[in-house]
Amino acid sequence: WCKEVISLFLLRSVSSFLKAFSISTWHPSKIYAFFILQGSEHTATATLPAAFSDLLPHFLVEPEDEYIVKNKPVTLTCRSTPATQIYFKCNGEWVHQDDHLIERTVDPATALPVMQVTIDITRQQVEKIFGLDEYWCQCVAWSTTGTQKSQKAYIRIAYLRKNFEEEPQGKEVALDQEVLLRCHPPEGVPQAEVEWQRNEDVIDPASDPNFFITTDHNLVIKNARLADTGNYTCVAKNIVARRKSTSATVLVYVNGGWSTWTTWSSCSAVCGRGWQKRSRSCTNPTPLNGGTSCEGQNVQKSACVATCPVDGGWSEWSKWSACGADCSMWRTRECTQPSPGTGGKECQGLDLQSLNCTSDGAEDVALYVGMVAVALCLTLLLIVVVLVYRRKKEGLDADVADSSILTTGFQPMGIKPKNSHLLTIQPDLTTTTTSYQGTLRSRHDAPGKFSMTNGPLLDPLPNGSHTLHNGKLNSDPAEFVSRLSTQTYFKTLPRDVANTSYGTFNFLGGRLTIPSTGISLLIPPEAIPRGKIYEIYLTVQRKEDLRLPLAGCQTLLSPVVSCGPPGVVLSRPVILSMDHCFDACLDNWAVRLKKQNYEGVWEDILLMGEELVSEPYYCQLEAETCRLFSEQLGTFALVGESLHMGAAKRLRLVLFSDAYCSTLEYNIRVYCMDDTQDVFKEVMQMERQLGGRLIDEPHVLLFKDSYHNLRLSIHDMPQAHWRSKLLAGYQEIPFYHIWNGSQRYLHCTFTLERLSLSTCELTCQLCVWQVEGEGQSFSLDFNIAKVTFLLMDSNATALAGPSAFQIPYLIRQKICSSLDAPCPNGADWRMLAQRLKLERHMSFFASKASPTSVILDLWEAQHFHSGNINQLATVMADIGKQEAMIFLVSDGEC
Numbered sequence: 001w002c003k004e005v006i007s008l009f010l011l012r013s014v015s016s017f018l019k020a021f022s023i024s025t026w027h028p029s030k031i032y033a034f035f036i037l038q039g040s041e042h043t044a045t046a047t048l049p050a051a052f053s054d055l056l057p058h059f060l061v062e063p064e065d066e067y068i069v070k071n072k073p074v075t076l077t078c079r080s081t082p083a084t085q086i087y088f089k090c091n092g093e094w095v096h097q098d099d100h101l102i103e104r105t106v107d108p109a110t111a112l113p114v115m116q117v118t119i120d121i122t123r124q125q126v127e128k129i130f131g132l133d134e135y136w137c138q139c140v141a142w143s144t145t146g147t148q149k150s151q152k153a154y155i156r157i158a159y160l161r162k163n164f165e166e167e168p169q170g171k172e173v174a175l176d177q178e179v180l181l182r183c184h185p186p187e188g189v190p191q192a193e194v195e196w197q198r199n200e201d202v203i204d205p206a207s208d209p210n211f212f213i214t215t216d217h218n219l220v221i222k223n224a225r226l227a228d229t230g231n232y233t234c235v236a237k238n239i240v241a242r243r244k245s246t247s248a249t250v251l252v253y254v255n256g257g258w259s260t261w262t263t264w265s266s267c268s269a270v271c272g273r274g275w276q277k278r279s280r281s282c283t284n285p286t287p288l289n290g291g292t293s294c295e296g297q298n299v300q301k302s303a304c305v306a307t308c309p310v311d312g313g314w315s316e317w318s319k320w321s322a323c324g325a326d327c328s329m330w331r332t333r334e335c336t337q338p339s340p341g342t343g344g345k346e347c348q349g350l351d352l353q354s355l356n357c358t359s360d361g362a363e364d365v366a367l368y369v370g371m372v373a374v375a376l377c378l379t380l381l382l383i384v385v386v387l388v389y390r391r392k393k394e395g396l397d398a399d400v401a402d403s404s405i406l407t408t409g410f411q412p413m414g415i416k417p418k419n420s421h422l423l424t425i426q427p428d429l430t431t432t433t434t435s436y437q438g439t440l441r442s443r444h445d446a447p448g449k450f451s452m453t454n455g456p457l458l459d460p461l462p463n464g465s466h467t468l469h470n471g472k473l474n475s476d477p478a479e480f481v482s483r484l485s486t487q488t489y490f491k492t493l494p495r496d497v498a499n500t501s502y503g504t505f506n507f508l509g510g511r512l513t514i515p516s517t518g519i520s521l522l523i524p525p526e527a528i529p530r531g532k533i534y535e536i537y538l539t540v541q542r543k544e545d546l547r548l549p550l551a552g553c554q555t556l557l558s559p560v561v562s563c564g565p566p567g568v569v570l571s572r573p574v575i576l577s578m579d580h581c582f583d584a585c586l587d588n589w590a591v592r593l594k595k596q597n598y599e600g601v602w603e604d605i606l607l608m609g610e611e612l613v614s615e616p617y618y619c620q621l622e623a624e625t626c627r628l629f630s631e632q633l634g635t636f637a638l639v640g641e642s643l644h645m646g647a648a649k650r651l652r653l654v655l656f657s658d659a660y661c662s663t664l665e666y667n668i669r670v671y672c673m674d675d676t677q678d679v680f681k682e683v684m685q686m687e688r689q690l691g692g693r694l695i696d697e698p699h700v701l702l703f704k705d706s707y708h709n710l711r712l713s714i715h716d717m718p719q720a721h722w723r724s725k726l727l728a729g730y731q732e733i734p735f736y737h738i739w740n741g742s743q744r745y746l747h748c749t750f751t752l753e754r755l756s757l758s759t760c761e762l763t764c765q766l767c768v769w770q771v772e773g774e775g776q777s778f779s780l781d782f783n784i785a786k787v788t789f790l791l792m793d794s795n796a797t798a799l800a801g802p803s804a805f806q807i808p809y810l811i812r813q814k815i816c817s818s819l820d821a822p823c824p825n826g827a828d829w830r831m832l833a834q835r836l837k838l839e840r841h842m843s844f845f846a847s848k849a850s851p852t853s854v855i856l857d858l859w860e861a862q863h864f865h866s867g868n869i870n871q872l873a874t875v876m877a878d879i880g881k882q883e884a885m886i887f888l889v890s891d892g893e894c
Contacts, residue, residue: 055628057083057141057147060114063153067190068123069240078139078150079116083109086117090137093384095119115141137410141215158767160188160241167250168219175254175745179221179228184241185236188768192236199230201787224252228291235674236820256287258292264302271308277301277610282553291555291705298643299590311339312347323357330354362714443783498685499678500539503798507531510800511864512538516684518579518625520864521563524857527572540565540678541635548594548637553705555649557582557591557740559678560624566598566634573618573629575861579676580626580638581650581655583702588647589640593628594634613847620841620858624675627861629844629854642705649673651701651738653768653778654683654691661784664753665725668695670712671747672733675700692854695782701768709735714750715764725751745752805860806869812856815876819852827879828853834873 003738027653043532060081068074086102104117117139126135133630134380136152149183166184173179185192185759194217196203203219205211209613221228231247259278268274282294313334320329337346501512501521507530509523528534540561548556558580582589586609593606595617606617616631626638640647652667657668669692673679680698687694703710713730731748752762760783769775829851833839836859845851859872 013137021121026386028398033291054404055082055112055143056145057081057143058148059139059141059150060438061116062150063088063137063139065120065154065156067156067158067239068121068126070159071123073122073156073627074122075118075120076137076139076153076155076480077118078141079114079118080105080139080141080148081110081112081114082146083115083141085142086139087114087139088117090121090125091133091135095137095168096339123157126155126157141727149291155853156189158189158238158240160192160236160238160243162242162243163236164245169230170251172251173224174222174291175226175252179224179250181219181221181232181234181250182249183217183219183234183245185217185234188236188238188240190238192238192243195235195237197235197575200233210884216770221250223251226252226254226288228252228607245422248330249341253289254285254287254289255291256282258282258294258296258298259284261300267304269304269306269308271306272304273303275301276304287553288391293645293705293707295644307342309344311336311344313337313349314349314351317353320355327356327358328354329357329823337608350775358602362629403550433519487524490881494680500537501797502535502537503800504533504535505800506533508801509804510798511804512536513797513864514538514678515797516539516677517559518577519559519561520858520861521595522577522804522861522864524572524574524853524860525805526572526811526853527570529569529571534565534568536633538565542682548639550639550740551740554639554641556637556674557640557649559676560635560637562635564633567631570631572848573616573631574578574633575876576628576630576636577861578626578628578638579624580621581638581674581676583648583650584623586621588643590643591621591640593617593637594639611844613844618841618844620838622855622862627858639650645704645706647655648704649739650701651703652680653699654680654694655696655703655766655780656687656693657784659691660758665756666754666762666784668714668750669747670750672701672710672738673711696778696780699776699778701776703738704770705739706771707731710768710770712748712750713767713773715766715767716763717752717796718763721755721759722762722764723753723755725753806863807856807860807872812853816850819879820850831879832875835878 005754024198035044036722053486057080059078059080061077063076063078066074066076076088080086083725086100087097088100101118103118105114105116106112107114121135121137129135135155138154139150140149141150164186166182166185168181168183171181173181181196183196183466185194194214196211196219203213205213209226212222214220217234219232229250229252231249233247234245234362236243236245254601255328258280262278264278265276267276277299278757279299281298287293313335315337317333318331320331323329330350330352334351339345346376391853499514499517503510503512505523505528507526507528509525509527511523514520514522517540519538519540521536523536539562541562543556543560547559550556558578561578563574563576563577582591589608591605591608593608594602595604595605606615606619606621608621618629620629622626628636630636645861651672654671654673655668656671657666669687671683673683684694712733713731714724731750733748754762761781763779763781764785766778766780767775768778805812807815817889822828829845830842830854833845833855836855838845838855839860846855
């Protein structure tokens with residue numbers, strides 16, 4: 001039975017083989033494949049109708065190249081008609097029939113049978129031949145006429161490496177320069193496609209022809225524009241993954257260029273020698289993004305001589321002419337001695353006089369008598385006016401304050417020529433027994449007549465008086481600031497009591513001081529008109545509350561100081577003192593004084609070094625302080641623009657740490673701030689709230705206009721006890737943050753770690769530099785366990801009347817009356833200015849009604865805390881004015 005079955009199977013196989021293959025197409029591989037596949041449980045054999053038995057199979061779908069992504073298998077498809085069998089062969093080996101998925105249909109258009117076969121290829125199958133050859137598959141289709149082979153389909157494992165073979169590098173390029181950013185993407189299958197991004201936005205060269213991507217994936221910026229500044233990223237992607245390179249920063253900078261010179265200004269002098277100037281600005285173009293600034297000066301000055309105007313003068317009258325037919329005679333004169341020139345005035349009066357020659361002279365006698373009588377009357381009237389004025393003045397002085405008010409705390413002193421102690425009459429500011437209690441208003445002004453129509457002043461005091469105890473004002477600061485903020489104009493002022501000073505003043509003047517800031521306001525005697533009482537405030541603004549519009553390379557050089565109320569009428573200028581933080585060399589700087597108007601707009605009101613005595617503002621510039629003479633109150637600030645790279649700002653370097661350290665970690669906070677007392681006070685207040693302590697004396701640094709950042713680092717720590725937790729070698733503060741003052745507190749923190757809690761001593765070096773190779777090093781040596789607390793100054797903020805001045809009021813009046821009058825040998829106010837080294841301001845002093853008074857005001861402003869009145873007395877003695885007895889204060893006067 002078994003033999004019969006085997007024979008029958010062989011017979012069928014041979015019969016089928018003979019039908020499928022003619023002798024002409026016989027090949028051993030076909031026979032082998034036929035018998036192998038016929039032995040399968042599921043055969044792929046089909047019988048074709050007789051009408052299609054002579055057709056060769058052709059492929060409707062051939063297998064395509066595929067990529068295996070991760071572990072997902074790929075499917076290969078092969079479709080043929082007419083076909084009796086279809087099988088896949090991969091890498092020269094037949095795929096088993098069981099791995100084939102067969103689907104048979106009929107083409108409705110041709111009625112031919114269609115056979116479709118699919119197989120799946122896994123990652124493991126491909127990896128078996130890794131390194132030998134590429135993995136490929138093709139399908140073979142049979143019909144009764146013959147066989148056909150499809151194209152080979154290659155199966156590859158897809159991947160994309162993580163690391164770029166070459167990444168783009170950041171560059172700083174000039175405007176219109178060509179930029180090449182290289183990028184070689186990671187290795188991958190299939191090969192990665194590359195795109196470029198700028199600030200996360202895809203670059204499309206089709207829409208912006210300024211960009212070009214080469215065939216090897218590099219990005220070319222044909223002409224660098226300011227808008228091309230940004231972070232550029234190379235992005236590689238294929239079917240597996242997407243990789244980004246590190247961003248390359250392209251900074252397009254603009255080197256500055258000078259504008260054309262302006263025309264020369266008119267000569268500053270109306271008559272005689274003066275100066276004229278012309279200027280240019282570094283705005284063609286303006287340096288940007290670290291571009292070099294213009295080299296050279298932006299202002300040129302030239303000496304000039306203005307022809308003085310000559311007023312015309314009359315010549316002598318000619319002789320009378322002979323009596324004419326009309327009984328008259330005449331005489332003439334000419335405007336020729338001198339002739340008017342250069343805008344001078346013409347002669348005033350008649351150039352022709354006529355006279356009736358028939359008169360006997362009686363009329364002339366009457367005329368001369370009348371003229372003499374008129375002259376006598378005018379002389380008597382002038383004498384009466386002078387006497388009335390002097391009596392009125394003495395009466396006012398008696399009404400305002402008696403002699404005890406003016407000399408409280410002073411002792412009488414006799415004349416001692418050539419004595420250095422001529423002005424050693426010092427006010428007693430500590431006694432509490434001598435106090436003046438009463439109104440500061442004139443006795444002639446009733447409470448109902450108090451008028452403040454000169455500007456937006458504060459409301460008068462309710463009872464029309466204010467009590468002074470030894471010149472110090474006793475009032476509630478919070479109450480004053482609250483009342484101040486209710487005024488319409490002052491609602492924008494900060495309610496910062498610690499940085500505000502205020503007081504009530506009359507014609508005797510006084511002084512306002514904000515402790516620990518270097519800011520003060522001197523109100524000289526007679527600055528406030530007699531009969532007026534002003535409630536005046538002084539405050540320093542915070543930078544974050546009030547930002548100045550700074551353009552180009554401008555920088556803030558002083559605090560922003562407000563004094564007011566604005567609009568008050570002043571009889572003479574007050575002196576506002578405030579610190580500045582530049583090298584005080586006007587050859588390096590163009591320094592402007594700015595003032596904020598009622599609308600809040602900042603205006604330039606003064607250029608340092610080119611002050612005009614006719615203006616209501618004048619500045620006395622010292623090494624670290626600016627003294628502003630101002631006839632108007634308001635909000636002021638100094639703004640500077642460097643003229644070349646030699647300009648430098650003074651920075652104050654201050655180090656703080658926590659007062660208590662109970663952990664291994666220890667922080668050192670380094671502040672780099674403008675070298676002005678107000679900023680230092682503000683940082684001290686903040687650190688006091690944080691519980692900080694000052695660990696070293698403040699140091700002064702010169703920060704140059706070089707566009708280089710400020711770098712700080714710590715070195716030479718004992719490695720056995722300390723180590724730094726910073727990854728970078730140094731910390732950096734950007735140049736523009738310091739120069740423009742955009743950040744109020746510029747500081748960095750060094751985080752250190754001690755290896756043991758028992759370590760309390762720290763020694764190291766703090767290095768600060770702006771340009772490589774140039775810098776300063778400071779040695780630090782302190783005990784972190786030693787607790788110190790920050791103390792704040794709490795001096796008196798307001799002094800009114802004589803207590804505010806070192807020179808007594810009556811002595812001051814005598815000095816002024818003695819030195820104001822010109823002296824032939826120069827022993828007047830001019831010599832006083834020279835001895836006090838103030839000769840640069842001679843023209844300013846000369847423009848005032850009392851030059852000596854202005855000089856003494858400036859001396860008071862300069863020497864309030866450290867003035868030696870004995871030295872001033874010595875200067876007065878050297879001038880030789882003892883015989884005028886200007887220093888004598890009699891018992892009655894005291």
